[in-house]
Amino acid sequence: MKLKVHVWRQANASSKGKFETHEVSDISPDMSFLEMLDVLNEELVDHEKEPVAFDHDCREGICGTCSLVINGEAHGPQRAATTCQLHMRKFDDGDEIWVEPFRAGAFPVIRDLVVDRKAFDRIIQAGGFITARTGSACDANEIPVSKEIADRAMDAAACIGCGACVAACPNASAMLFTAAKVRHLNMMPQGQPEREVRVRNMVSQMDAEGFGACSNHFECEAACPKEISVEFIAEMNREFLGAMVKADNTVPKRG
């Protein structure tokens, strides 16, 4: 296949970016999208040009490193797949492809297609954990967890933290990411003691990072490579309201 690729180039966070157009040929339908970019980069290096920077690592859809908005869609046209799992057989000979970084105020561009997603780590720091000092745990079978709960917690925990939900959302909201972690931990019996403080702190941190609000577009669910359900957002909202009301009434506020 022969393709025309319009790719976003930006030297660093403070410079202005623009699209650059390249032709790539000899693209096999069995190649992954990232392998197509590898081919483009080899050619650029051959012509003594700087290759396109893009994030990737596992290339098997689990680490959450790869990103890219392809023809306007986060992770491209294939449902339930990351960019590294997208194959060129989804495109036709002669196609034009537009490749951009994940765009959001809270994800500043580092270079070309690479963005900074540290805001997600800070949301986890705010409460995305269960406090369990190493070595202090009881026997794992002492706290049974029904299969139903474990399965549903796993549905939420499958999030790979790639940020496609943010990139796909017209408001650049991080609700799906945050809700997935809140719900995973708040469903588990081990997560009960911290459940209210967890949801309060994670949601506040999400707001502080500058992510937008959710106005029920549900683009996030459509873009999510792990098909995390928007139901978790509704559940988190209920928990958040409950936790806030309780915090106002009973818990003295922290400074």
Added chain:
Amino acid sequence: MNAERTSSAKDASAGGNGTLNSHCPTGPIETRWDKHRFDMKLINPANKRKYNVIVVGSGLAGAAASATMGELGYNVDCFCYQDSPRRAHSIAAQGGINAAKNYQNDGDSVFRLFYDTVKGGDYRARESNVYRLAQVSVNIIDQCAAQGVPFAREYGGLLANRSFGGAQVSRTFYARGQTGQQLLLGAYQALERQIATGKVTMHPRTEMLELIVVDGRARGIVTRDMVSGEIKTHVADCVVLATGGYGNAFYLSTNAKGCNAMAIWRAHRKGAFLANPCFTQIHPTCIPVKGKYQSKLTLMSESLRNDGRVWVPKYEDDIGKAPGDIPEEERDYYLERRYPAFGNLVPRDVASRAAKAVCDEGRGVGSTGLGVYLDFEEAVGRLGKQAVSERYGNLFDMYHHITDEDPYAVPMRIFPAVHYTMGGLWVDYNLMSNLPGLFVLGEANFSDHGANRLGASALMQGLADGYFVAPSTVANYLATVTPGAVDKGHEDVKAARSTVKERVSKLLGVGGKRSPDSFHRELGLLCWDKCGMARSESGLKDALEKIPALREEFWENVRVMGTGEQFNQELEKAGRVADFLEFSELMVRDALNREESCGGHFREEHATEEGEAKRNDEDFCYVAAWEHGGDGNEPKLHKEALNYEYCKLTQRSYK
């Protein structure tokens, strides 16, 4: 300085005549770890905050160690090349984690897990270390469950188990096909909690380019900020490497693209011994290579072999036929035929070599002839499509995505690929290298898997080292040193920094014609051909000529675009490839030295009539620990003899 470094390193671990002291406790094996823990020095809670610890790597071992040591009160600096510690490659492990819980009441015990691991490793691991691993395996499951890891459950709410990789008991815990992900997220979340308290400082997108050694002790690292390009020094009271394996020396492997051997190789060049680098694991169930552009290989979990049957056509002329057109009696279920007792569940090394053998005979399937079928027809008939999809649905989807073939309709095609490396930096019982103050955890060390790792044991080792072993043994070491003894102004610290700066400018200044990737591909192919599933004296000798030549060409003809003061992925790759070009020579040399077939290391000269591996316990029941000889000199071999008091050395047989 070289001589001084070597002699002080020797004081710690290496005796005369090339023997090494593992510092294993004595006494009954069941009591060794407890006794050792009691004997080790403690640090007063108020003093812990005076100590600084550097941890490189944020996978299971690195994240667990950083979180635990932060929690204990040390000041921890944790480094990773990824944009977030949550992305380390432990995340990709699919199948599960072993633990000797005996929740299934099927006869498992700590002793049995220990025995299976030593035997599965083909008797090239240290008994004391492996026993401890089996012991703490039970604590790991407790710890992870307490963190909220959503392990698979039975209807009654108790933890579910499966049998994995040919184990005769069901001791594997799992979270769908994403066990590594869930365990890593547990460790990552514990780590983020410590980052929030300020006890751990995280340095993402930061690569370690050098180890700082002062007076024979590991004292810090030199790093490059991958966003700004800034070269920085960090000093501490000890350095912990948890940087994973070296599988990417082969270019194509199941490792993530960024996985590299730079940290362990830099440490090796500074005096740390590298042990058994020829022990590499080739995983039997990966998706075959499609074309030249291939950038990595994808593993299909070994659990598939629980229900899938492996076969190739009996006759060479049938290889072009659609699998459905080949009648049952013209199929060769070669694993079931050759190993009736274990069938499709033989250990990884055995399954991989058997696949190679049938492909060498010309009976491999797929366009390249390098593939065998993994067939679920019988399983679907026996269990129903629903049950098969419940067990393996996500794996089938993944296969479908990549190959565009539906495994419910046509058998999968699989082929072995480099997956894990058992070799690594030499460590003693305390997980400390011969270089005092340098600790090495997880896949980066050589310690627990011998010549072959059993399925679902990598996650176990990473977390055992990180949560339970290193936090105590590091304390024992720290208690012997004065905190903050070295500062950034020290001559050796400054010298390490200038070496790194020179190296970076040298890479950028070569101005040749070939990309770093093109060298990496060539090296990988060479390693795969000569030092892959089967190795021969002539092939290895050939590689020993070709690798240095390729390395020479690299330094004359590599082209690294861009500058050092920017986000520069070409520069990152070039540095890693340069080290693989040195590392792989040692791997080949070790393979040449080891005149036996054992675990993942198969020497064609050492096989039985039926082509099975022939171990040589008489001459090779030792750990080969290599000391760097300086550029242009041969490395020096140190041997650590392996003594088996509890496991009986037998020839593995899966017939």
